Amino acid sequence: MTRSESAGGRRGDLFDPLCPTRQLLDRVGAKWTSMAVKVLAEAAPDELRFAELRRRIPGISQKMLSVTLQSLVRDGLAERRVEPTVPPAVHYRLTDLGLSLEGPLAALRQWAETHMAQIEHNNRLADEIGPT
Amino acid sequence: MTRSESAGGRRGDLFDPLCPTRQLLDRVGAKWTSMAVKVLAEAAPDELRFAELRRRIPGISQKMLSVTLQSLVRDGLAERRVEPTVPPAVHYRLTDLGLSLEGPLAALRQWAETHMAQIEHNNRLADEIGPT
DNA sequence: CCGAATCCCCCTGGATACTG
DNA sequence: CAGTATCCAGGGGGATTCGG
Numbered sequence: 139m140t141r142s143e144s145a146g147g148r149r150g151d152l153f154d155p156l157c158p159t160r161q162l163l164d165r166v167g168a169k170w171t172s173m174a175v176k177v178l179a180e181a182a183p184d185e186l187r188f189a190e191l192r193r194r195i196p197g198i199s200q201k202m203l204s205v206t207l208q209s210l211v212r213d214g215l216a217e218r219r220v221e222p223t224v225p226p227a228v229h230y231r232l233t234d235l236g237l238s239l240e241g242p243l244a245a246l247r248q249w250a251e252t253h254m255a256q257i258e259h260n261n262r263l264a265d266e267i268g269p270t
Numbered sequence: 271m272t273r274s275e276s277a278g279g280r281r282g283d284l285f286d287p288l289c290p291t292r293q294l295l296d297r298v299g300a301k302w303t304s305m306a307v308k309v310l311a312e313a314a315p316d317e318l319r320f321a322e323l324r325r326r327i328p329g330i331s332q333k334m335l336s337v338t339l340q341s342l343v344r345d346g347l348a349e350r351r352v353e354p355t356v357p358p359a360v361h362y363r364l365t366d367l368g369l370s371l372e373g374p375l376a377a378l379r380q381w382a383e384t385h386m387a388q389i390e391h392n393n394r395l396a397d398e399i400g401p402t
Numbered sequence: 403c404c405g406a407a408t409c410c411c412c413c414t415g416g417a418t419a420c421t422g
Numbered sequence: 423c424a425g426t427a428t429c430c431a432g433g434g435g436g437a438t439t440c441g442g
Binding site for chain 3: 320321337352356357
């Protein structure tokens with residue numbers, strides 16, 4: 139990718155190794171990841187089927203659900219279990235690792251619910267005095 | 271756009287784009303936001319100048335630093351103070367609101383530092399057995 | 403010194419259609 | 423039912439340049 143080798147620092151490389159937080163945020167910041175984790179965490183320790191997950195995440199496309207679940211599985215945050223029936227039934231559940239992420243995520247959610255109204259308010263203020 | 275107008279809940283439903291958590295994640299997920307908050311939080315209660323911030327955030331361009339700081343200020347997470355000297359000296363510091371975000375963010379950082387190595391390992395495993 | 407403006411690449415994620 | 427493949431629009435964010 140050779141993005142920015144001229145600017146005195148290759149941030150493409152330097153960012154990943156030094157900052158696990160960045161990596162995590164890239165995942166959590168992905169549009170549907172945190173919701174999937176939340177829904178799976180709420181259901182835990184039960185499993186959820188693909189269609190059930192989809193129903194519990196209104197607005198998600200099956201492509202994005204599929205992609206999101208794949209990356210969770212790939213990261214070891216979730217596990218996939220296939221029942222070899224016809225048609226196949228695929229179940230997902232969080233691993234312990236995935237469950238352990240719920241704590242920090244819940245804290246962030248808590249903060250958001252407490253403070254986002256204030257932030258939106260601040261933004262509206264900025265829209266008034268700024269453009270004026 | 272087929273949002274999720276059928277979905278009942280707003281608050282606490284992070285499926286909905288209006289959900290506070292979604293909005294927060296969009297901010298925190300922005301590439302440099304969390305890093306800027308961290309650096310500002312570490313310096314608190316002292317202020318940091320623009321150039322100093324830039325030095326403490328390896329790899330950031332001045333455009334992105336500018337943009338990031340603007341959105342922090344706009345959200346009321348940070349404050350901007352200009353000394354009308356020539357050339358001007360611009361200082362930033364977190365507001366109380368911004369500081370209060372540091373807690374949850376630090377928790378996430380903590381989680382990342384503890385578990386990201388495991389996640390990367392999981393990914394390498396997936397790369398081996400998958401393509402095989 | 404600080405930041406606004408511009409250009410542009412590329413990645414995310416949405417819609418749709420097709421397999422097993 | 424579950425997942426894959428393709429196409430495509432939008433926007434984030436990097437480099438660069440100009441302004442005060």
